[in-house]
Amino acid sequence: TPLDISASLLYTAHFVFPIGVGFALWLADRSLFHRFAIALLLVAVMAFICNMLIPVAPPRFAYRHGEALPVWDVLPETMQAIGLHPTTVWAYRVLNPNENAAMPSLHAAFPTLASLFLLSRWPRVGLLAVLYTAAVWFAITYLGHHYVVDAIGGALVAFIGFAAVSRWPAIVASWISAPAEGRPAHVPTPVLAEAEIGDDHRRPPPMRGR
Numbered sequence: 436t437p438l439d440i441s442a443s444l445l446y447t448a449h450f451v452f453p454i455g456v457g458f459a460l461w462l463a464d465r466s467l468f469h470r471f472a473i474a475l476l477l478v479a480v481m482a483f484i485c486n487m488l489i490p491v492a493p494p495r496f497a498y499r500h501g502e503a504l505p506v507w508d509v510l511p512e513t514m515q516a517i518g519l520h521p522t523t524v525w526a527y528r529v530l531n532p533n534e535n536a537a538m539p540s541l542h543a544a545f546p547t548l549a550s551l552f553l554l555s556r557w558p559r560v561g562l563l564a565v566l567y568t569a570a571v572w573f574a575i576t577y578l579g580h581h582y583v584v585d586a587i588g589g590a591l592v593a594f595i596g597f598a599a600v601s602r603w604p605a606i607v608a609s610w611i612s613a614p615a616e617g618r619p620a621h622v623p624t625p626v627l628a629e630a631e632i633g634d635d636h637r638r639p640p641p642m643r644g645r
Contacts, residue, residue, distance in 0.1 A: 442574035491538035539588030
C-alpha cells in the first residue's frame with residue numbers, strides 16, 4: 436500500500452538524512468558541523484551502552500522471546516515490491532545488525548538530533564525537519580521495528596548529545612583559563628625599562644687597547 440511504501444522509505448532514509456544534514460552544515464558553518472559530528476558519535480556511543488545494559492528486541496522479533504505480538508514486518512515485502520529488496524538483504528546479511536538493540540531507537544535519535552541543529556541554524560528548515568522526524572517516529576512504530584518508548588529513549592539521548600556539545604566550548608574554555616588546584620596562578624615577571632636601570636649596569640665598559 437502507499438502507506439507501507441512511505442513508511443519503508445522513511446525508515447531507510449535513516450542512513451541518508453544525517454549525512455545530508457552534516458554536509459549542509461559543513462558548507463554553511465564548520466564549527467556547527469564539528470559539534471554535529473561529535474554529537475552523532477556521542478549519541479551512538481550512549482545508545483550502544485544502553486543496548487549492552489538493556490537489550491530489547493523490537494516488536495517484530497517478540498515471538499523469538501516467547502511473546503507473539505500481532506505485528507507483521509511489511510518492510511521486506513515492500514522493499515521487494517519497489518525493487519530495493521536486494522539492497523536491504525545485503526545490508527542485513529553483511530552488516531550483521533544487533534537484533535536486540537531497539538532501545539533507544541537511533542532511527543528516532545538521529546533525526547531528532549539533526550532537527551535540533553537545523554533549528555539552531557535555519558529555524559524554518561528546522562521546522563520541516565521536525566515534521567520529518569515525527570513521520571519517522573510513526574514509521575518505525577507502524578513497521579513494528581520499535582516501540583513508542585524506544586522512540587522516546589532515542590529522543591532523550593539526542594537531547595543529551597545536543598546539550599553536551601552546545602556547552603562543551605564554554606566548559607573547555609573554563610578549564611583552560613582556571614589555574615590548577617593548589618597551584619598559584621602565573622604572575623608575569625615585571626620588565627624594567629632601560630631608563631629605570633642604573634648607568635653602571637646598562638652595559639659593560641668598553642675594552643681599551645694597550
